[in-house]
Amino acid sequence: RKEVEQDPGPFNVPEGATVAFNCTYSNSASQSFFWYRQDCRKEPKLLMSVYSSGNEDGRFTAQLNRASQYISLLIRDSKLSDSATYLCVVTSNQAGTALIFGKGTTLSVSS
Amino acid sequence: GAVVSQHPSWVICKSGTSVKIECRSLDFQATTMFWYRQFPKQSLMLMATSNEGSKATYEQGVEKDKFLINHASLTLSTLTVTSAHPEDSSFYICSAYGDFQFFGPGTRLTVL
Numbered sequence: 001r002k003e004v005e006q007d008p009g010p011f012n013v014p015e016g017a018t019v020a021f022n023c024t025y026s027n028s029a030s031q032s033f034f035w036y037r038q039d040c041r042k043e044p045k046l047l048m049s050v051y052s053s054g055n056e057d058g059r060f061t062a063q064l065n066r067a068s069q070y071i072s073l074l075i076r077d078s079k080l081s082d083s084a085t086y087l088c089v090v091t092s093n094q095a096g097t098a099l100i101f102g103k104g105t106t107l108s109v110s111s
Numbered sequence: 112g113a114v115v116s117q118h119p120s121w122v123i124c125k126s127g128t129s130v131k132i133e134c135r136s137l138d139f140q141a142t143t144m145f146w147y148r149q150f151p152k153q154s155l156m157l158m159a160t161s162n163e164g165s166k167a168t169y170e171q172g173v174e175k176d177k178f179l180i181n182h183a184s185l186t187l188s189t190l191t192v193t194s195a196h197p198e199d200s201s202f203y204i205c206s207a208y209g210d211f212q213f214f215g216p217g218t219r220l221t222v223l
Contacts, residue, residue, distance in 0.1 A: 004154075043204050043214040044155065087154070097143055097208050103154040 003027060004102035006088050012108045017078045021105050023071040023088030030090040030100075033064055035073045038085045038104065047073075047086070078109045114138055115207045117215035124195055125223055131191045132218045134205030140185035141207035146178075149202040149217075161188040195222040 006023045013019050025033075033050040048055065050062040050071055061074040071088055088102035114137040124130055134144055142163045147155040159180055160168040167180035179191040188207075192199055204217040 041202070041217075041219070043217045045214070046211055049211075097212070098145065098157060098160060099155075099206075099212060100157070101147075101155040 003100045006102040009105040021073045025090045032091040034089040036087040115213045115215040121219040123221045129193045134188045136186045136207040139209045143208045144188040145206045147204045197222045
């Protein structure tokens, strides 16, 4: 089983749609959880951290379920600029510094 | 925000040559930097953890004699791909740990 698994995608949605990405992780000792965004041929950029209490940043909502080892990202009112690959990331070491990346889910938003 | 730079941004070299990639944290000191590699349509894979003033820690399956890492100062880590071969062609990304991990823009290596 891979350490971090994500929906394979791609997700093709119209502008204004709501889209949800799921992610599961295998290491129950994982400390920290993130969603990163990666544009084509660019480095990943932190989108948001994920907390058990759930957190929201504008149109983006992230949820963590430690018991199920499951992470989600919800994007509301999709914009063309949201088109990218979304990476689910967990930390693998006690210090919480070594990141394990999922393969990513590609989102394409069209007008 | 914290900025991490990488140089060069892309390089094309002949098989058998060595290539050095630099990673710099520009506005903060990073005792720990990380090197990742990403093949097309694949996830970023951690290659090694670079610790200032000590030897790097390599992930399983990564040859330490082939991928030489030097972290000589708190703002600079270098990755040298020795005797590069076409299968080493990839996108190499470094990151430096501040409050979060900040990624460099990546170096695209093509070995002919």
